[in-house]
Amino acid sequence: MVTRIGPRDPIKHYLKEWRVYRALTQQQLADRLPNGDDGKPTGKDQISRWERNERGMTMDVQAALADALGLENPGELFRDPARPTLDELLKGATPEQRIQAISVVRALLKTG
Incomplete structure (x- = not known):
């Protein structure tokens, strides 16, 4: 075998x-x-x-x-x-947008 x-x-x-x-x-x-x-x-x-x-x-x-x-x-x-990484998506974000995005990702991970 x-x-x-x-x-x-x-x-x-x-x-x-x-x-x-x-x-x-x-x-x-x-x-x-x-x-x-x-x-x-x-x-x-x-x-x-x-x-x-x-x-x-x-x-x-x-x-x-x-x-x-x-x-x-x-x-x-x-x-x-065609599927950008999170870092690429956040590249041009303001500090406030980054904080919001991270909060959303954390919430999604908790519910998943």
Whole structure:
């Protein structure tokens, strides 16, 4: 009997969503990446394979993609850009609005 360790499917990433969110074509994103270990530039075909999860992304690739997309860290590739974080939502809020928002979140967590 074979025992599987870890998920059967790759972890969902949002590479395509981030690329579209940044208004980049696959070629434009590829052009922002450094050359591969073989010295060749990354092409749009490779971006397409990553987006379709046909090719795995090493940690180095994730870091390069995050940098090319202007993300703070590679972990953001696994978050949908259409769903902003609480920090992003509160970025332009006044101190009073922040206090109100935190109160609402605390109330929601108590009732949930």
